[in-house]
Amino acid sequence: MRNALTQAEAIAAALAGTELPPLLDEARGALTGHDELLALLDAALVAEPPLLARDGGFIAEGYDAQLDEARKLRDEGRGVIAGMQADYAEQTGVGSLKIKHNNVLGYFIETTATHAAKMQSPPLNETFIHRQTTANQVRFTTVELTELETRILNAGNEALEIEKRLYDSLKGAILEQAPRVSETGQALAEFDVTIALADLAQAQDWCRPTVDDSRAFAIEAGRHPVVERALQQQGGGAFIANDCALTAQGDHAAVTLLTGPNMAGKSTYLRQNALIALLAQMGSYVPARSAHLGLVSQIFSRVGASDDLARGRSTFMVEMVETAAILNQADDRALVILDEIGRGTATYDGLSIAWATLEHLHGVNRVRGLFATHYHELTALAGKLEGVDNATVAVKEWDGEVIFLHEVRPGAADRSYGVQVAQLAGLPGPVIERARSVLDALEAGERDRSSPKALIDDLPLFSAAATTEPQPKAPAEPSGVETRLAELLPDEMTPREALQAIYDLKGLLGD
Template identity: 70%
Template sequence: MTKSATSNVTPMMAQFLEIKAEHKDALLFYRMGDFYEMFFDDAVAAAEALDIALTKRGKHLGEDIPMCGVPVHSAEGYFLTLIRKGFRVAVCEQLEDPAEAKKRGSKSVVKRGVVRLVTPGTLTEDSLLNARRHNFLAAYVEVRDEGALAWTDISTGALHVAACPRVRLGPELARLAPQELLILEEDEGDYADLVTDLGVALTSLARSAFDSTSAEKRLAGLFNVGSLDAYGRFGRAELGALGAIVEYLEITQKGKLPLLRPPVKERAESVMQIDAATRRNLELTRSLSGGRDGSLIAAIDRTVTAGGARLLERRLSGPSMNLDLIRARQDALAFCVEHAGLAAKLRDALRKTPDMDRALSRLAIDRAGPRDMAAIRGGLAQAAVISGMLSGYDAPEVISEGGEALVGHDTLLSLLEGALVADPPLLARDGGFIAPGYDADLDEARRLRDEGRGVIAAMQTDFAAQTGISSLKIKHNNVLGYFIETTATHAAKMLSEPLSQTFIHRQTTANAVRFTTVELSELETKILNAGGRALEIEKRLYSALKGEILDEADAINACAAALAEIDLSAALADLAAGENWCRPVVDDSRVFKVTAGRHPVVEIALRKQAGGPFIANDCAFAPGEGSSIWLLTGPNMAGKSTFLRQNALIALLAQIGSFVPAAQARVGLVSQLFSRVGASDDLARGRSTFMVEMVETAAILNQADDRAFVILDEIGRGTATYDGLSIAWATLEHLHDVNKCRALFATHYHEMTQLADKMPGVANATVAVKEWEGDVIFLHEVRKGAADRSYGVQVARLAGLPDAVVERARVVLDTLEKGEREGGKAHKALIDDLPLFSAVPQAATPAEKPSAALEKLQSVEPDELSAKAALDLIYELKELSEKS
């Protein structure tokens, strides 16, 4: 900003404009006492977004300066609103006490500076986050035709990276659901549509932020290692993505980096691949309406800790492909089912366990308070209790290995238990969080602050005894402060040896003599400063305790991870026992066999709504030995889509290590899960429902391998009948001959059932119904064989179409089916005979000839008729009506 531009503004406004110039893309929250103020365009935008009053303060270049503000103590809620509406916030704090600024002159401005940038991917406060979900910040870059995606949740410190070609970026972002994605500024246009679809905030950085060479040095320095080889071998793109995250955190946190853990390299083949459309269709973590209710995770989440809930979300988002790991998780779940009493006690203890991961992260970036320390204390205390519960049991590997991380914290736990009060305040600046007896200096300061009069009274008693003057008093005024006063009659005694060595003369009045002592002067200083000194001591102790906690960060993280694992195992065991789920056999085959399978979400919802029982159904594939594709027919409303989805969910649940809703199940590892179920359009991009369906189907046919599990519902329904049939037919052939995957294919094209006779891997199945007195009853049973008809007219009747429409549709259907049987020209003739389909328009009904009697009557003026004329008119009208 030029000198001339600032010459006509106040020093405070000049400071604001200078800081704002460095943060043009963010709303500047400028600290002024107990408020954050915003000015100019920031104020206008914030007032509208937050629905708060817009005022004005002074003038700039001859115009009023718009202003609005929010209280500091409630600013977090406003941050969240602004973040959700697409804004970023630069938090500008006062960096010195106003009293210090006044020492430089009456017009001096308090030093201020931005201490933090609030962005969607860098939130840490509990009030801004969903405790049961991760809040990921991701970065993507391509280097020499190799892509990589890195991501972190700074509220827990987790840091991951994976090789990721651009074609896989969409599915990976759908899996992680990051809140913010960092990309090269020149590539911003390439990713705009992708991130808009997924609801991810896009942030562009200069190419230097993604430089792999400087990133490697930065990461090595961050983790205090000479080389990153101990954490794995990272490619240039992977290093670039990791480096961008670290640089962005340094920018937004103003040098106070969160407590990041060493990077974990993930491999695409280690988890089941699920694209965005499939996640949406199967409603894994969000329902189609956008909320959590109605989703799979909402139905099965029985975790009692925030860490356990986040772990469940991670597992559902990326089911494992590692057989040993899946079976180990099953063992842990089975242990909890077998020892139900122990599991119940563990869950009770876990309910009392705070979120140590997020408390630790806030401590690392100085965004914490005494309650976060108490959370660490409470978590470690419960970990010790849970470890004691597990002792004596031969727990499986997942639990026993985690159990080792639950112990070994005695020194830190003892320190925190001795240092902190039972229920500390939220903020360190409030004081009162250090327990009595922990620090002698603090206890003395508090005693002087809280009991100053009592201390002075005790000293007065001591002085009276020492001098032998019972009338001696300690008093206070604003001139002398605390002083000792005796009557004039005792002046000679006080001024002579040996008392004069201790008592220093201050003042003589007509009736009294006043003294002080070194001890009293020191006590006066201590009393006057006791409150401030107590706070300073507590702040010093807070910093020391924080250092002790951060020194044990790795051990605390491991403990929190163990607690989350135990919580998830016990929660899934509670679900399995309560819902009668079975332990599936998961192996390296391509078999998929489920006996009496159910849809987990629908079954639980039916029970809550006091509906009928869920009808269980079998499903079996054995590629190479039997069918690999089931062609499913049957009417709408019979349950085809539910059957498709439930089997996909059973495969997914099996590979997170859970039991599944079935009587028996065997699941050969599923590498990819694809779903094309439901109809939706994309009007923003000008794509019809049919176009969306074709795009999703194309993705399946181009990507599915022989270990994929595919569910397809009504492919081709959005276009002309024969076009749709031909597309569905060709799609099924491609799945069978080329992809060679396991698939459930639901259709209303009954002609396709012939494929079961031509393709050895295709089997027909149908959802059974029963007709009764013209109505259709849905049995929801899946049986081998093909449906004999679609029952669409009966379903239309159930939906409430008028009886006339239903009966007319039945007549048309009977006519069409008869013509179909006769075929050829007869079929066309029958269609042409139907008024609905006739190509020749019906002749218009001729207009009626006007009535002569009516015309005569319309020309009559009744008020002008005499009795004789009225009678004559009646005779005339009668004659005219007879002629017509």
């Protein structure tokens, strides 16, 4: 408490003459005004108190006369013990004689067993009283040592009791100032949060958002602050910034239906925009190039998969409970992010629930929201519901593999690339090949409107068994860029020729 109040005074002094916003200017006034309490704590406490009050030693010398007197007797008693040990060693002629202390015997005189007979023979046995014999030592006491021990122990216990009493009085003095101390703690917290956010905004190139009473939600080049920081610390590539436009017109909803493959960044996009809204609402700069955010009454999130089996709730049940809470509570000022509604049940059941949920969010709740889904059928709603738009996370296929671009663009995804993502995860080659053949058959059957049973009957059930290793891919024909690169001889090129070669390669990419 003493150190915290001292630091608060130092912060107030450092801020003297500085123009601050009204909230912080008011907080600055709460940093001071503890002169009397600080003087008491400075006088009472040593510079570096021990960790535990029960050990004593935390009250400064000169603060309490009774405590100083008890400590003097205790400390001088230890000096007397040392002098007594020297006298006894000289009296007995045993140079190795020691006076020790433990919690069982208190103070005692200890010699090695080789001196036992001498110590227990006249005239020494008249002064030294035998107490205990161990394997290697013999222990004695004297009347003089017992009397001194009593005085020392009483002084030590008395000093500790005085310190405990003073500790209670210091606590009482602090509690009397509790309201004022709490105001100082709150003021320090406000400065801490504000300065930390300002430092973060400057270091990470955040922008000052426009926050008003509208239903606007326009973010340009927004970023996820945590993912971006993780990429920086790992030495990875730059975070791909994306725009988000959820500005509601009139009383209508503004919902973006987001499609695209797993691992492409849909969940990151949903969360980053919710975080930007939260940061803006609390008065912080935000990780974006620019942001215009109208008032957000509540942020609702239905992201991830978890169960609550102890309460009888499956993963799907938890998902539905959370979705119900959103549909029953969200108003037209709410921001809603939904990730994969209806995935925990049958395909048509899940699609139906997701479809109805989107319609309810649009027509009843009229929210601003982001709705990520793998049900591509939902993208048809963008043409039927005003305020619902399609967006997709872009990918690029190259040589049979998927490259995630992490760019959110207008439009709808044509597929989810689930098999490709499974391949990236390390599923065995035969499983991947089998999945491709099943997928092709199912998609062909869907186009032909074949019955599910007919589709299953037509699948070559054991076609994957003969293939234990993935078949090697046929080498792709070299592209024009690759051909041109193979022809270049960098060591033989002039700077002008090298520059021209770059232009030529750029032109080939355009082709």
